[in-house]
Amino acid sequence: MGSVVVKQLTKNFSGVDVLKNIELDIHEGEFFALLGPSGCGKTTTMRCIAGFEAPSSGEIRIGEKLVNDISPHRRNCGMVFQSYALFPHMNVFDNIAYSLNIKHLRDSNMFKKLGVYIRMLNSKLIKYPKEIEEKVNSILEYVELKEHARKLTGELSGGQQQRVALARALVMEPQVLLMDEPLSNLDQKLRHSMRNTIRRIQQELKITTIFVTHDQEEAMSMADRVAVMNGGEILQIGTPTDLYSNPKTPFIADFVGTSNILSGKVTKKANNLTCVQVGDYEIQSAMEVEQEDVQLVIRPENLIVKDKSESTIDNYFNGIVEVATYLGSTVRYDVRAGDHNLLVDTVFESGDKIFEKDSEIKVVVDPERVLLL
């Protein structure tokens, strides 16, 4: 059972609460991302789960077992870090086999042989038991590194090194895989392909995975569920689509995807619509709220650009195109609407009109697409 349950976890460093009442309920086989800005407490949460950091208070259960007093190497968590932390003097195969072999020697009461093993590794004379050979070979296939097995890790690209680190964690068959910003040292193209590799392996092995990142695109594209953190707290947990369409706060709306966030005041409620004064504009939302001061949150793809002369439309801002960026299948407009800057993403099909810089336009929004937070 590889579930991870965290209850009322707090961590205090020198009088500062860096984790405040963290609650997590991560299901077996789930790919769960901890997402948040730098310093919000992602790594500390992960280190508490792995056992490298002792909680100030709270409970951590792995596979339903309380692990607070259990040392890291007995928690059965595999770790992958941003820096790959590989052994540079060993080849790929030996790197992956290392912990497995130490465990084998320990389990078979061959402590005395450990020294012999290390010397053999250094002199490259090592002969592994068949079972270890097979396990390492099979994991090498998973991470597509079979043909690089005998290379030193320094002879590999960044992506290949990260796959060695992943293989080294997976070969131990951990209950839980913990990954802390594993892709941030890679260039963008490699990051994209490693996302797919990690996701594929995670799904094939059905291993419970906690993935720490400050990159919202990474979290949203890989995880089954995402916890958004800020200032040592978890603000919201949900599926990527949940978080994107129903962010609880403007911070989350801004952090998860791109949003237009405008301040407004509720003026009246009629016909199931809430009217909000935003500068010179009155914008309607289908959302009901209690408070008078609100933040309007509108995703760029929910704004529609129309020619200024179109008369039969309501719920719009008058605007002037400041920048029109053609991106192939979409056009992004930076629009000045009175005191506000609006970002608009429109789908572009061949033959569509692109409004050029300084065009006078209307930016229309469906009240259903205006969130009031």
Ligand SMILES: Nc1ncnc2c1ncn2[C@@H]1O[C@H](COP(=O)(O)OP(=O)(O)OP(=O)(O)O)[C@@H](O)[C@H]1O
């Ligand atoms: N050993 C420590 N002693 C004192 N303060 C610490 C220690 N480790 C972390 N902190 C503080 O705890 C807070 C959370 O740090 P943490 O490393 O968990 O953030 P993070 O979300 O992983 O950030 P990043 O995205 O930059 O890696 C920070 O303010 C950090 O300075």
Ligand SMILES: [Mg+2]
């Ligand atoms: Mg960190």
